[in-house]
Amino acid sequence: MFQGRVFGDNFKTKCQAVGHHRRQFADSQIQRLDLRVFQIRGQRMQAYFENAGESIAFIGHTHEPECIIWDGWNIKQEVLQRGIISLNPKCKYIINAGSVGQPRDDNNRAKYLIWDEARESLELRHVAYPVDVVIAKMAAKNYPAQYAERLR
Secondary structure (H helix, E strand, O other): OEEEOOOOOOHHHHHHHHHHHHHHOOOOOOOOOOOHHHOOOHHHHHHHHHHOOOOEEEEOOOOOOEEEEEOOOOEEEEEEOOEEEEOOOOOEEEEEOOOOOOOOOOOOOEEEEEEEOOOOEEEEEEEOOOHHHHHHHHHHOOOOHHHHHOOO
16 A cells, blocks of 8 residues: 655655746746745644645645644654555645656656545556657756656
């Protein structure tokens, strides 16, 4: 189901990526890209969960399917694994669906989640797509070569 892991991607690199993406879109298309939610720890994260009106928040952008879970006492961060994942209705979650086109988990398939509210479960699916076409489009838009290499 879940696999625990420490996330150590370089924050400066992430900020540079955000800057690149901001330049690709008009200001009206992107209001704000926020990388901080998976950087928050301790009392600040606990305060978020305590004040959250909903038990589940879905977010994106960190490129890896993962979640933060609060059981009322402890907070843990876990990687989501492919398949059906049952959620505990007594917990609160921040769930990152991962990345459709720039995964960071050494698996170049697009990933997406299906939320089944009635069963209180998620299903993480992986889908193959024409990676070579995407790599060519990235080169045409002058994306850094490292972004294309991640897809190979």
